[in-house]
Amino acid sequence: MRQFYFALTLFFSFIVCLPAVAQVVTVKPVLPTSEKPITLIFDVSKAKDSRAANLISNPNDVYLWSGAGSADTEAGAFEFEPAGQTNWAAPFAPGKMTHLGGSRWSITLTPRTYYGVPAGTPIRKLGLLLKNGAGTAQTENFYVSLYPATGIVGAFIAPAEKSFFTDANTTIPVKAYTSVDASLSLKVDNTIVYTQTDKDSLIYSLNTGSETGLRRTVVFEATLGTDAVTDTFFFTNRPVPPVAQLPANAKDGVVYTGPDKALLTLFAPNKKFVYAIGEFSNWEALPEYLMKRTPDGNRYWIEIDGLEPGKEIAYQYLVDGTIAVADPYTHKILDPNNDRYLTAVNYPDLKPYPTGAKGIVSILQTNQPTYNWKVQDFKRPAADTLVVYEMLLRDFLATQNYGTLADTLSYLKTLGVNAIELMPIMEFSGNISWGYNPNFYFAPDKAYGTANQLKAFIDKAHEMGIAVILDMVLNQADWEFPYMQLYRNGDRPSADNPFLNQQATHPFSVFFDFNHESEATKAFVERVNRYWLEEFKFDGFRFDLSKGFTQKNSGNDVGAWSAYDAGRVATWKRIYNEIRSYDETAYVILEHFADNAEEKELANYGMMFWGNINHEYRDFGKSYDAYLDGISYKNRGWNEPHLIGYMESHDEERFVFDVKKNGRSSGTYNTRNVETALNRAKLAAAFFIPVPGPKMIWQFGELGYDVSIDSIGRTDPKPIRWNYRASESRMKLYKVYAELINLKKNYPVFSTTDFNLASDNMIKRLTLVDNSMTVFIIGNYDVKQVSPQANFPMAGTWYDHFTGEAVNVTNPAEVMMLQPGEFRMYTSVKLPTPEANLLPWKSVVLDAEDELPLAERIEVYPNPTLHIAQMEFTDDYRGDVSVQVTDITGHVLRTVKYKKGQQAFRQQLDLRNVAAGVYLVQIEAGKRKVVKRLVKLN
DSSP, X not given: OOOOOOOOOBTTXXXXXXXXXXXXXXXXXXXXXXXXXXXXXXXXXXXXXXXXXXXXXXXXXXXXXXXXXXXXXXXXXXXXXXXXXXXXXXXXXXXXXXXXXXXXXXXXXXXXXXXXXXXXXXXXXXXXXXXXXXSSSBOOOEEEEOBOSSSOEEEEEESOOSEEEEOTTOEEEEXXXXXXXXXXXXXXXXXXXXXXXXXXXXXXXXXXXSOXXXXXXXXXXXXXXXXXXXXXXXXXXXXXXXXXXXXXXXXXXXXXXXXXXXXXXXXXXXXXXXXXXXXXXXXOOOGGGBOEEOTTSSEEEEEEOOXXXXXXXXXXXXXXXXXXXXXTTOSOEEOTTTGGGOOTXXXXXXXXXXXXXXXXXXXXXXXXXXXXXXXXXXOOOOGGGOEEEEEOGGGXXXXXXXXXXXXXXXXXXXXXXXXXXXXXXXXXXXXXXXXXXXXXXXXXXXXXXXXXXXXXXXXXXXXXXXXXXXXXXXXXXXXXXXXXXXXXXXXXXXXXXXXXXXXXXXXXOOXXXXXXXXXXHHHHHHHHHHHHHHHSOOOEEEETTXXXXXOSOOTTOHHHHHSOOHHHHHHHHHHXXXXXXXXXXXXXXXXXXXXXXXXXXXXHHTXXXXXXXXXXHXXXXXXXXXXXXXXXXXXXXXXXXXXXXXXXXXXXXXXXXXXXXXXXXXXXXXXXXXXXXXXXHHHHHHTTTTSSSOEEEETTGGGTOOSOTTSSSTTSOOOOOGGGGGOHHHHHHHHHHHHHHHXXXXXXXXXXXXXXXXXXXXXXXEEEEOSSOEEEEEEEOSSSOBOOBOOOSSSEXXXXXXXXXXXXXXXXXXXXXXXXXXXXXXXXXXXXXXXXXXXXXXXXXXXXGGTSOGGGOXXXXXXXXXXXXXXXXXXXXXXXXXXXXXXXXXXXXXXXXXXXXXXXXXXEEEOTTSOSEXXXXXEEETTEEEEEEXXXXX
């Protein structure tokens, strides 16, 4: 219940009104001041917060948690707090409550002393709640007003509200008090209806009369000599709204009908009357702003004129005289609790919160400036070539705004991604949320910028060939969602809520669950989707928690929830068909994780799906058994490449962090070394990006982001790591990503349907075939060197893509030496060679025993060796011989060149200054190449 009171000062007198605290809190004396003891009595049984009931079961474990404020506002009521009240999770001894029996407790305190407020600083408001010692049970907040300690003070204590609605031909119990005996009077619309003399209280039953819809003014006045005090409340007998058909041009929300006119419509079935209130009515429910009701009783509407063209005007709907809500369809809100923390960097020239308003308000504006789109005909990338960059703007840029994001697009363009997926950006609770707690579905959250700044970002992305996908949250809404506020029973949706289930139908519910079989929800979803696609030119949606779009109640059984659900399938086909009716190419992506039969049916229907392979790829990077089959849509039996696979997402642990913390090692090779972990990320990318079908990258994954998702708190802001670009090693990972993305987008073989991903004893092989070429990728995810059979798809000349070297393969099964973490990408057609040295492995490492004639084998001995190794071979070759020694990571330790001028070649290899370990000795003689493994002892 809200608190209202106004003041009029005559001479040294004060006008006050006692607070309304929902009858949970009683204050003694009736007119409390800051300087004298007051007693607060709580009846917890009347509290609305469901957690308060737990206080009653342990009556000796109840404490006051409170504050005092110098301003007469609820927001500032905790400006001063008692000394030592710092730990919510511990008892606060000075606030220990005295149990009065049953559900009642009391405490007596002197405000200025208890809260330590400096002398001379007024105390006008107390904020109060009760909690148990551990802070696991509590009431909601209550607020009590304090009054001046000098002069005559007078106020209504009943009714508690400043302005309210009541029934015609009933009575209103009126009680008013003064601090001293005085002459008292009660006026209704300037007519005196009751007087008393030399009294400190007035008690009267006021008849409301028979007239409906007329706002009446009731004034209590107390006079003593030349001092006088008044207090006022207003009441209106509940009106009967006029009935009229909805205008043909109306739709839920606002329609601008002229430069100074706006048509407002609210869908509110089962409600009795609605007023439009706002700056145009000084926030009062005036008769001229009573909204008309449609004949079916479902909607209320009014056309307001006389508006200043182009001016932002705040407004709300006052429904049934009890609750004021912002327009559910508004394009902008003002939030008194959170807007104060925004700066011009977040949102320039933000309209100040209007005086007299309470709670979140909506904004209307005639003659709004329009955004002139530069790109009118953006061609969206084909679904199977999508490389999506998932982004939480809060944790991507320090400025957290669309303007800076537009300036950063060149970084993403160079990386090669062709789509950006923004985590939810419609108005959510607070300013730093992930965004999955939306309240206003048509308003971009002001924490990231203006609507036109968002449009300019999307426009620039389109100029650069990058699609923009919106993470859409239509499974749930948060507390301030207007239809939660209008239709609720305590802290849950009411049974007649046209949009929300009273209890979620599935075990992963967060906040309040939509009923997607409700006609109201169906219309709302269609309107939301269409708005963002058409007004902002988003290119599609990733629908959060799409598996929750069900009315089949699975309780807490995740398995039952995930099973095939015909109702859910029908819901998604309906939504998909609606989108296709006005946008033939928009991406429709579901975060589903349901039974494969259900996902396959919907994928074949045209929808795409998130494919979470995070755990498997992290195991792959850490060198544990890893089955990556789930990255392939073919392995799921799907007809279309509609699986958006990902190694990382906003919801999953970061790959490089996990490898660095939990990876395996062997000898000197340790995946927990940052350089090695980054190379493991390259290995993973090689068996991720080239797999046919769309892919997704989580922000900074291309630079090896190594801060845990659970750092600080899971959803708390994370460090922004643009400094990674100064690291050569991290930029090499970025460039490997960029090269793989470039191949995926530009060569049809990476969209082939003829591909195979195979595993064999810590070896992965990916083969892609089409009529243009064949691609063969082989990688060792073990922590030790292995020498498997290569199993090339065919004999012939292959090109090592990252070195550009040609390899003549006569035997596809020939043995290949692979260092730990090493991968090779071969193409049957030579492609442009990327920048040199992106990978640590230098040359094609084939087993040399098969490259040289059997009679002319090279020898490196002794092996192991202490200090000196001998190299020798005999053949007809004459010319340069190059010998290179590297460690198993590819780091070159020594390079020596010789001239072979006779049949026999014999040289010593001095290893006295080389640490013990395993090394590779590569010998090149003309076009022949040999690599030998050599162990150096202490």
